[in-house]
Amino acid sequence: MSxxxxxxxxxxxxxxxxxxxxxxxxxxxxxxxxxxAFMDALELPVDTMIRxxxxxxxxxxxxxxYHLPLRHGDRVLVQVSVADLRRRSFxxxxxxxxxxxxxxxxxxxxxxxxxxxxxxxxxxxxxxxTALQSFT
Amino acid sequence: MSxxxxxxxxxxxxxxxxxxxxxxxxxxxxxxxxxxAFMDALELPVDTMIRxxxxxxxxxxxxxxYHLPLRHGDRVLVQVSVADLRRRSFxxxxxxxxxxxxxxxxxxxxxxxxxxxxxxxxxxxxxxxTALQSFT
Amino acid sequence: MSxxxxxxxxxxxxxxxxxxxxxxxxxxxxxxxxxxAFMDALELPVDTMIRxxxxxxxxxxxxxxYHLPLRHGDRVLVQVSVADLRRRSFxxxxxxxxxxxxxxxxxxxxxxxxxxxxxxxxxxxxxxxTALQSFT
Amino acid sequence: MSxxxxxxxxxxxxxxxxxxxxxxxxxxxxxxxxxxAFMDALELPVDTMIRxxxxxxxxxxxxxxYHLPLRHGDRVLVQVSVADLRRRSFxxxxxxxxxxxxxxxxxxxxxxxxxxxxxxxxxxxxxxxTALQSFT
Numbered sequence: 229m230s231x232x233x234x235x236x237x238x239x240x241x242x243x244x245x246x247x248x249x250x251x252x253x254x255x256x257x258x259x260x261x262x263x264x265a266f267m268d269a270l271e272l273p274v275d276t277m278i279r280x281x282x283x284x285x286x287x288x289x290x291x292x293x294y295h296l297p298l299r300h301g302d303r304v305l306v307q308v309s310v311a312d313l314r315r316r317s318f319x320x321x322x323x324x325x326x327x328x329x330x331x332x333x334x335x336x337x338x339x340x341x342x343x344x345x346x347x348x349x350x351x352x353x354x355x356x357x358t359a360l361q362s363f364t
Numbered sequence: 365m366s367x368x369x370x371x372x373x374x375x376x377x378x379x380x381x382x383x384x385x386x387x388x389x390x391x392x393x394x395x396x397x398x399x400x401a402f403m404d405a406l407e408l409p410v411d412t413m414i415r416x417x418x419x420x421x422x423x424x425x426x427x428x429x430y431h432l433p434l435r436h437g438d439r440v441l442v443q444v445s446v447a448d449l450r451r452r453s454f455x456x457x458x459x460x461x462x463x464x465x466x467x468x469x470x471x472x473x474x475x476x477x478x479x480x481x482x483x484x485x486x487x488x489x490x491x492x493x494t495a496l497q498s499f500t
Numbered sequence: 501m502s503x504x505x506x507x508x509x510x511x512x513x514x515x516x517x518x519x520x521x522x523x524x525x526x527x528x529x530x531x532x533x534x535x536x537a538f539m540d541a542l543e544l545p546v547d548t549m550i551r552x553x554x555x556x557x558x559x560x561x562x563x564x565x566y567h568l569p570l571r572h573g574d575r576v577l578v579q580v581s582v583a584d585l586r587r588r589s590f591x592x593x594x595x596x597x598x599x600x601x602x603x604x605x606x607x608x609x610x611x612x613x614x615x616x617x618x619x620x621x622x623x624x625x626x627x628x629x630t631a632l633q634s635f636t
Numbered sequence: 637m638s639x640x641x642x643x644x645x646x647x648x649x650x651x652x653x654x655x656x657x658x659x660x661x662x663x664x665x666x667x668x669x670x671x672x673a674f675m676d677a678l679e680l681p682v683d684t685m686i687r688x689x690x691x692x693x694x695x696x697x698x699x700x701x702y703h704l705p706l707r708h709g710d711r712v713l714v715q716v717s718v719a720d721l722r723r724r725s726f727x728x729x730x731x732x733x734x735x736x737x738x739x740x741x742x743x744x745x746x747x748x749x750x751x752x753x754x755x756x757x758x759x760x761x762x763x764x765x766t767a768l769q770s771f772t
Contacts (some may be wrong), residue, residue, distance in 0.1 A: 274377060381650060426525075532650060
C-alpha cells in the first residue's frame with residue numbers, strides 16, 4: 229500500500245446536531261474508526277492488542293480543523309497516513325474528503341505506547357514500527 | 365430484493381464500555397445506521413426526507429433484546445426487515461448476527477409519519493408504502 | 501427515599517440531530533446515567549461493581565416510548581423507579597418529564613445478575629435486593 | 637464571576653471503553669457540555685442562538701491533551717475560561733481536574749461567528765464580546 233489508506237463513511241443522522249451539521253466531537257469518533265480499520269489492514273488490530281494487554285496505545289493528544297460543514301447524508305473518504313514516528317509514540321493524520329474531493333476537515337491523533345502497568349516503554353514494538361514506517 | 369437487507373458493522377472501541385461489552389444504547393445507533401442504509405437502498409434516503417421536510421418519520425417506540433455480549437472487534441451483520449406496516453406507521457426489525465451466525469441481539473423501531481407541523485398524516489406516503497411492502 | 505429518585509438533565513447540542521430533536525438512541529444513554537446516579541444514591545455504585553467484578557448486571561432488554569419531541573435546551577427530570585424485582589433480575593423504569601411536567605418519554609431496562617464467568621447467579625445479591633425493594 | 641466557570645461531571649459507563657478509560661473523543665462532548673453550561677450562565681444559551689438563527693458559532697478548531705487516564709466513576713470538574721478573544725472568533729479553554737485536584741486533561745475549542753448564509757461577520761456580536769471579556 230503506497231497510497232494512503234482510505235476509509236469511507238456516510239454522515240448519519242446521529243452524527244448531526246440541531247444546527248444541521250456534523251457535531252464536531254463525532255469527527256474524532258470517525259477518525260478513530262478509520263484508525264482501527266487502518267490497523268486491521270496492517271494486521272495489528274486494536275481489539276487484539278487491548279485484549280492481550282501486551283501493547284497499549286493511549287491517545288495523548290488529538291486535534292482537528294473544520295473547513296467545511298459536513299451534513300446528513302454526505303459521503304466522505306477518510307484518508308489515513310502516519311504523520312510522525314518517534315521512539316515511543318507516533319502521530320496519525322486524517323483527511324476528510326467529500327465526494328467532490330473538497331477537504332472538509334483534518335484531524336491528528338498522537339498515540340504513545342505504554343506497558344500494562346502504565347510505565348513508558350523503551351521503544352515502540354518492532355512489528356508496529358515496521359508496519360507504520362511504510363505509511364510515513 | 366427478496367432476502368432481508370443486510371448491513372455489516374464492526375464493533376469499534378467507542379462502542380464498548382469498561383465492562384468490555386457493547387454499551388446497550390449503542391445497539392440502537394447501529395440499528396438506525398442500518399435503517400438509513402436500508403432507506404438508501406430503497407432510494408428513499410432519510411437525509412433527503414429531513415432536508416426537504418415533506419416526509420417526517422419520528423420514532424415512537426424502540427426496543428432491543430440482548431442475547432450474547434458483543435465485544436470489541438466483533439464482525440456483525442445487521443439484517444433489516446419490515447415487521448409491521450400500518451396506515452400511518454411501520455415497524456422495522458433488526459437481527460444482529462455474528463460471523464458464527466449466532467443471534468447476538470434483536471431490535472425494533474416504530475416510525476410514524478407526521479406532517480411538518482407535527483400533525484398526523486392521513487396515510488403513509490405511497491412511494492414509502494410501496495417500497496416497504498416488498499420487505500414485509 | 502419514598503418518592504421516586506429523580507435525575508435532572510439538560511438536552512445538549514450533541515443529543516439532538518438534524519431533525520432538531522433528541523436522537524432516540526440518546527434517551528437510553530440518559531436513562532443509564534440516571535440508573536448510575538440512582539445506584540450511587542443506593543451506595544451500590546455501578547463503577548465499583550464492574551471494577552471489583554463481583555456483581556455484574558448486564559442489560560438483557562431495553563425499550564422506550566417517545567411521546568413528545570425533546571429539543572435542544574430542554575430541562576428534563578428523569579424519574580427512576582423499580583418496575584419489577586425477580587429472583588435473578590430486575591427492571592428499572594424511567595419517566596422523562598419536562599419542566600412543564602409533561603411526560604415526554606418513558607424507558608425501561610431489564611438487568612440480570614450474572615457471575616464473572618457469565619453463568620446465572622442463584623439469586624440477586626442480598627444488598628442489591630434490599631436496596632431495590634424500597635423503590636418498588 | 638471572577639473565578640473560572642466550573643462544570644462538574646461524573647465519568648459514566650458509556651464514556652469508557654474496553655481499555656477501561658474515558659474514550660478520548662468523549663472528552664470533547666464533555667467540553668461542549670461545559671461550554672453550553674457556561675453560555676447558559678452568561679445568559680447567552682447556545683440553543684436559543686441556534687433556534688433564532690441570528691448568531692451561529694461553528695467550531696473551526698478543537699484540540700485536547702490527555703495527561704491522566706479518567707476512569708468509570710471519576711468525579712471531574714471542568715474549568716472553563718476564555719483563552720482568546722478576536723475580531724470574529726474566540727477560543728475556550730477547558731481544564732479537567734479530578735477531585736484530588738490533578739489535571740487529567742485540557743482541551744480548547746475555537747468558535748467563529750458567521751452569518752446564517754455562512755459568510756463571515758464583520759465582528760462578534762457586542763453582547764457576546766462583552767460577556768466573554770470578563771472571563772479573559
